[in-house]
Amino acid sequence: MAGERSALRREATGRRLARFAALRGRAARAGQFWDVVAVTAADAQQGRAYRRQLEEKLRREELPLGARYHVFVDPPGPRIGNGGSTLHVLRCLEELYGDKWTSFLVLLIHSGGHSQRLPNASALGKIFTALPFGDPLFQMLELKLAMYIDFPRHMKPGVLLTCSDDIELYSTGDAETISFDRPGFTALAHPSDLAVGTTHGVFVLDPSSFSGKGGVEYTSCHRFLHKPDVETMRQHGAVCPRGNCPQLSSSAHRGDPQVGSECVYTDSIFYMDHSTAKQLLTFYKEVGTLCCEIDAYGDFLQALGPGAAPGDTERASDVTKEGSWLAEVRQKLHCLLRGTALNVIILNNSKFYHLGTTQEYLFHLTADSKLKFELGLLPVAFSISPGKAETLGPSASVIQSILEPGCSVGPGSVVECSRIGPEVSVGKNSIISGSYIDLKVDIPSNCFLSSLSIKINDQLEYISMVFSVEDDLKKTVKLLSEIHSLQFFGVSLLDCLDLWGVKVSEQLFSSEAPRWGLWTARIFPVCSSLGESVRTALQMLSSVQHMSAFDLNGFRLLSVEEMLSYKDVEDMLKFRKQIYDEICLQRQKEKCDL
Structure with missing residues (x-):
């Protein structure tokens, strides 16, 4: 049964990819595609990078023409x-x-983060992450456009909101379309095990309003729970019996989720009609400058449905962190949106994949046989490879590389946009990105290596970051005495x-406490060539593995935070x-030789 559902998703996905391929480089008819495709960026520099890549895609005719492609940069100041x-x-x-914008079909893709959990996407953006299939090669942007290719034809003017690091694969069964035509909000829902529910939004649905069978079912949501614990799910009636949940989907599991007798329905993308969007715009104008972070899922959707409660705005950890301003904004949003409908489209045969961390990225591109099968991922995609079986280990992935x-x-390793x-010799379970490696070297297993070009005082230079794929780049400490708790490749x-001859002081970090961590540590040497930067980074790593000294005092050192700014x-x-x-x-030469 599971294999049959997977085959149906593969077939449906293939049809969507074919429809998108037919539109690449061509002008879509009115109503056939989005009027606006909007990508968000965190700052002006990220915005320039996104625009440059969009321009190149349009020049190569890799995207449908006729849509208005925009990059919108968050306003300067606090993160919003x-x-x-x-x-x-x-x-x-x-x-x-x-x-005129109120008549548009808008696809809004959030890609404004700095990708601390998947640093190979930090410089050029998660939405431009390359994937091992397609001709021309697909990036996450093309996959998003392909998977939503049918939506514009069955959608009233409004905004469809999605994130840049997830994939939704689904089969609609006998239902040919998914329609976004109801007032208020409309969200897609995926059957998931309870563990997945604790890290996503969960819909509280009336079990009598759907069967859990077939491809697509429309219902309404009584209440939305944002990353609830299992006890909260049970307390509010979000847990459904196994009979109503024919498939479990997982966002980050190693292998198939365990089949249990219960499930919940979790979120992914959502739509809002223009009437609702205009309400939110009016609210934004009245508030003026935002001084806190608002979650489009936790703060918009939690206010919806007849069961929404004012107390949902009081997530203590966030409020404590950002002060009373956040609580006030959440309360105003709750009052504004309360009573607004939250419609739910249940995709009973769907799988939700998240590629936001190094572990998820490696798992889904190398080990996850279902994603490979359903999306048609290739071991070698748009690359030059010797073609010998012993060159590539089982489940390795090579993407636009030589x-x-x-x-x-x-x-289980991924090599992308690199020359090897x-x-x-690249070890197992490693990520090599944007690098030129021209020396004799055994790169250890579980290694993350990514190279960047930087410009300081108009001087072009190069820098490579190296970590373990398991290192926590988001972990921070408040005191210098706590630095020992930060781990680099399993070593304090x-x-x-001490091995690198780097002194411990506040100047070690590019940000003030409490943002001291691997992300802000000035430990990576600036070099004059791409190859030299890789060589030096690997020497750093080798010194840690063999506990031997490698003096960095002769180099200018930058943090990841700084290298991204340069x-x-x-x-x-x-x-x-x-x-x-x-x-x-x-490829052209090979064609001529045939």
């Missing part, structure tokens, strides 16, 4: 979250198009600094284009 970004985008659309004869890539020399950062997007894209052109030339 994806909810605040949503409000800001609505205002930008009104400023650009006046009242692998020279003699190199090897271990099981003949004497390079304090011990690593990034030279043009040069990084130039390196990727060189790889792209060489692959195209090789």
Whole structure:
């Protein structure tokens, strides 16, 4: 039965990919595609990087034409979250198009984070993460557009909101369409095990209003719970018996989720009609400058449905962190939206995948056989590879890269947008991104290596970050005496600094306490060439593995935070284009030889 459902999702996904492929580089008819595709960015620099990549995609005719593609940058100042970004985008659309924007079909993709949990996407953005399939190669942006390709034709003017690091694959069964045509909010719901519910939004539905069978069912939501614990799910009646939940989907599990007798319905994307969007825009204008983070899921959807309670706005940990201003804004939003309908479209045969962390990224691109089957992922996608079985380990993934004869890539590893020399051995479960490795080296297992071009005082230079794929780049400490608790490749950062000859002081970090962590630690050396930066980073790592000294005092050292602020997007894209052109030339030569 599970295999049959997976086959149906594969078939449905294939149809959507084919429809999208037919539109790439062509002008869509009115109502056939989005009027506006909006991508959010955290700051002006990220915004420039996104616009540059969009321009290149349009130049290569990799996207449907006719839509208005926009990048909207969050206003300067405090972080405003994806909810605040949503409000800001609505205002930008009104400023650009006046009242005309209320007739648009808008796809809003949130991609404004700095991707601390998946740093290979930090420089160029998660929405531009390359995937191992498609011709031309797909990135997350194309996949989003493909999976939602049928929505515009069955949607009233409004805004569909999604994030940049998740994938929804689904089969509608006998229902040919999914319609977004009801007032208020309409959300997609996926059957999930209870553990997944604790990290997502959960819908409280009336079990008598749906059967849990077939492909698509429409119902209404009594109440929305944001990342509830299991006890809260049970208390509010969100848990459904297994009979009403024919499939369990998981966002981050190693292998299939355990089949239990219960499930919940979890969120992914949602739509709001223009009447509701205009209400939110009016609220934003009245509030003025936002000084806190608003969650489009936790703060918008929790106010909806007849069972919504004012106490839902009081998530103590957040309120304590951001003060009374956040509580006040949440309360105003709750009052504004209370009584607004939350319609739910249950996709009984669906799978939700999240690619927001190094572990999820590796698992879903290498080990997850279901995603490979349903999406048609390839072991080698748009790359030059020796083609020998011993070169690539089982489940390894090579994406837009050049692998020279003699190199090897271990099981479960991903190499993307890189050039790997003949004497390079990549261990298992590793990520190599944007790098040029031209030395004889054994890269250890569980290694994360990503290279960036940077420009300081108009001088083009290079820097590579190296970590373990299991290192926690979001962990921070408040005191220098706590640095020992930070781990670099399984070793205390304090011990690593001693090996590297780096002094412990407040100047070690690019931010003030309490934001001291691997993300802000000035430990990565600036080099004059891409190859040298990789060599130096791997020497740092080798010194930690062998507990031998490697003096960094002769280098200018930057943190990841700083290298992103100095990034030279043009040069990084130039390196990727060189790889792209060489692959195209090789493919053309192979065609001529046939």
